[in-house]
Amino acid sequence: QEPELQRALERALRVREGARRLLPACSRPEQALETTKTLVLCDARVVAAGGELQRRQEARLRGARRPSDAGPGAERVPCRGTVCISDLRIPLMWKDTEYFRNKGELHRCAVFLLLQVGAEIHDTPTVLVDRTLTDICFEGAVLFSEAGPDFELKVELYSAGLPGGGAQGSTPKKLATRLSTSLGRSGGRRARAALEGGPGSPPGTAGTGALLLPPPGAPGAEGPSGAPLFCVLRGPDLLCYGSAHEAEAGQEPTLTIAVTKDTRVRAEPGGCGQPPVVAVTNRLGGEEVTHALVAESAAEAQRWLEAFEQHLYDLGQWKQCCEELMRIEEPPPRRPPAP
Structure with a gap:
């Protein structure tokens, strides 16, 4: 699987370079928004793939230094499983004057998620959010096919403000909210949730x-x-x-x-x-x-x-x-x- 990971890293680098060249040429705000989203996604994939390749290299070096008389089963590795994430829903809280009385400036923004398990990263479609919504809903499913039994799911939430109700050229930034067991807790600019759970598919065919x-x-x-x-x-x-x-x-x-x-x-x-x-x-x-x-x-x-x-x-x-x-x-x- 290492050559495949190397190819994924090289592909992310090429797409990131193309997006960087395309961004200054974007004439429409929607294009700039999607191009910036591509940059964010590729940056995350480059970091994840590069880190995984380095981890495997260090594991090989440790294995080379290990004595040859290691006990039976010392090199045994658990099989991979499949994790499926679907129908994500994030509740929203609005001021009474905004939601119930429909007063004040109409705030709109574009929101998307990055989800990561190991070196595998996926994004969700971009969702437009304003005060008429009570929840941010990300429909559909995201599939991770190479999860280990100790996998950790990391979720990052990105937002881009849309002034005046249109898609003006503000770039996505991480919401200053920390996703944990309860939403709304004040945190840093990096929104992150570390969730553990079971896979959608148990071990496959061993023999x-x-x-x-x-x-x-x-x-x-x-x-x-x-x-x-x-x-x-x-x-x-x-x-x-x-x-x-x-x-x-x-x-x-x-x-x-x-x-x-x-x-x-x-x-x-x-x-x-x-x-x-x-x-x-x-x-x-x-x-x-x-x-x-x-x-x-x-x-x-x-x-x-x-x-x-x-x-x-x-x-x-x-x-x-x-x-x-x-x-x-x-x-x-x-x-x-x-x-």
């Missing part, structure tokens, strides 16, 4: 591949003898399908085996020339229940064991976010501002 149901009479035997299964680790379950096509088509799995942070998984060698077994053990109703699935080879059994270890680690990191898979639709592309 996929073929396993076989054991022959009748073997521990945990279910279904027809030797029936091949295409298995997928997803969220709190090991989903076992009759084929890869059934899994891709979204059909009901032939067998579902619960996988929680308390699940125990081990690979057992097969006796008398038999293939190895992947045993998945859960405690149900005070008793231990083991599903023994036959791997195609010792290497395949080891691959599944490593996939289970990573998946159990992910479950422990994401915690309750893994209990239910949430479907998140890709937001439609935003229309460019009117010329």
